[in-house]
Amino acid sequence: MATPLSADRLVAALRAEGLRVVEHRSWRTHNRNHKGSWGPVHGVMIHHTVTEGTQSSVELCYNGHSSLPGPLCHGVIAKDGTVYLVGNGRTNHAGNGDDDVLQAVIDERDLPADNEANTDGNRHFYGFECINLGDGRDPWPAVQLAAIEKAAAAICRAHGWSQRSVIGHLEWQPGKIDPRGFGMDWMRGLIRDRLAGDTTTPTAPAPSEEDDVSAFDVWAYKGTGETADAYAYLRTTARNVAGLTAKVDALTAVNAKLVDAVAKLAADLGDLDPAAIVTELRQAIESVEVRLDVPDEPPTT
Numbered sequence: 626m627a628t629p630l631s632a633d634r635l636v637a638a639l640r641a642e643g644l645r646v647v648e649h650r651s652w653r654t655h656n657r658n659h660k661g662s663w664g665p666v667h668g669v670m671i672h673h674t675v676t677e678g679t680q681s682s683v684e685l686c687y688n689g690h691s692s693l694p695g696p697l698c699h700g701v702i703a704k705d706g707t708v709y710l711v712g713n714g715r716t717n718h719a720g721n722g723d724d725d726v727l728q729a730v731i732d733e734r735d736l737p738a739d740n741e742a743n744t745d746g747n748r749h750f751y752g753f754e755c756i757n758l759g760d761g762r763d764p765w766p767a768v769q770l771a772a773i774e775k776a777a778a779a780i781c782r783a784h785g786w787s788q789r790s791v792i793g794h795l796e797w798q799p800g801k802i803d804p805r806g807f808g809m810d811w812m813r814g815l816i817r818d819r820l821a822g823d824t825t826t827p828t829a830p831a832p833s834e835e836d837d838v839s840a841f842d843v844w845a846y847k848g849t850g851e852t853a854d855a856y857a858y859l860r861t862t863a864r865n866v867a868g869l870t871a872k873v874d875a876l877t878a879v880n881a882k883l884v885d886a887v888a889k890l891a892a893d894l895g896d897l898d899p900a901a902i903v904t905e906l907r908q909a910i911e912s913v914e915v916r917l918d919v920p921d922e923p924p925t926t
Contacts, residue, residue: 627784629664632713634783635699639708642779643824644772647709649683655696656714662748663715668730668790669777670719670750671812672698673757673803679703682756687711698752706772708753718754719746722797733789739799746797751780759805774812778819788816 630638632653639646656663676682682701686709689695696712703709724744725737753776757763777791784790793809794801818825887902 627664627666627786629666629714630780630783635713635780636710638779638783639700639776642775642782644775644779645707647707649687649701649709649711652687652696652710653713655687655712657694657696657717657747658714661715661745664748666751666784667727667749668751668786668792669780670746670752670792670794670797671773671777671804671809672718672752672754672794673759673805674701674754675759675803676756677758677763679705679707679709679756682754683709683711686754689717693717698754700753700776702753702755702769702772702776704756704766704769706766706768708772708776715747716752717747718752719750719794720798722746723799726792726797730790730792733787735789736792736796739795739797742798750792750797753777755804757804757806759803761805763806765806770807770812770815774815774819777812778816781816781820788813788820791816 636646636648674682674686676685682703685695686697686701687695689697694717696716698716698718699710699712701709701711721742722744723737723739723741725741726739727744727746727749729736753773755769755773757765777788781787781790791809791813793812794803795805796809883906884903887906890902
């Protein structure tokens with residue numbers, strides 16, 4: 626259980642990692658603590674802004690918008706690598722996500738697929754919004770990538786965390802695609818090396834999983850409201866179909882093992898009819914209602 630860093634400790638940690646830090650307006654007292662708890666903290670979450678321009682992006686993340694009040698993160702990482710601090714405390718950046726992912730972050734182990742949105746991420750994660758359109762074409766300058774690495778490493782170092790405490794929004798909440806343009810495993814590798822003493826500046830991002838996924842890119846979320854978009858819904862539906870397919874395969878395998886077991890039992894006892902036993906068991910199994918976790922509504926942002 627980690628207590629959130631104070632404003633002074635956060636600034637000191639970021640600057641000690643070699644970052645240029647700008648304290649924007651009254652960021653030290655700017656938060657959403659009146660809406661819920663802040664802490665214990667367990668990790669760092671990386672986003673892209675879906676905007677361009679430093680000043681306008683920083684102001685947006687400080688103020689928020691009509692459907693989502695600010696601050697929208699703790700820090701904004703500009704194209705030139707500058708970190709603008711816009712919030713201190715609970716911020717509106719993570720939303721609800723998967724509790725299995727949160728537990729994996731706490732345990733510092735490989736992340737499971739995010740398929741639920743039932744846990745308050747704003748309480749448990751520091752958030753950094755990185756200025757990028759998120760369209761897969763807007764470039765990620767090396768200096769900005771280095772700043773993302775440094776900012777995440779700074780917080781991990783301050784708390785004694787490993788690189789496994791750093792995740793992307795797309796790994797937390799179903800339907801999200803950010804950050805798009807580099808892979809989080811690649812970024813975690815850089816953070817791991819930095820924490821171990823290797824401070825080599827990245828020269829080019831590794832492709833993200835999102836770069837090739839979608840025939841539905843024209844519907845990708847543009848940050849204009851709370852309602853789920855078609856892309857998010859289709860992506861989540863695809864995950865649900867994959868999950869159902871896996872469950873069907875598992876049931877098929879169980880059925881095959883059941884048939885083999887009954888046949889062996891019948892052979893051992895000598896006077897049983899395997900086909901009749903299997904039929905009775907199948908009827909019993911089919912009478913049981915199988916409840917599957919398929920959402921009734923599209924996911925929310």
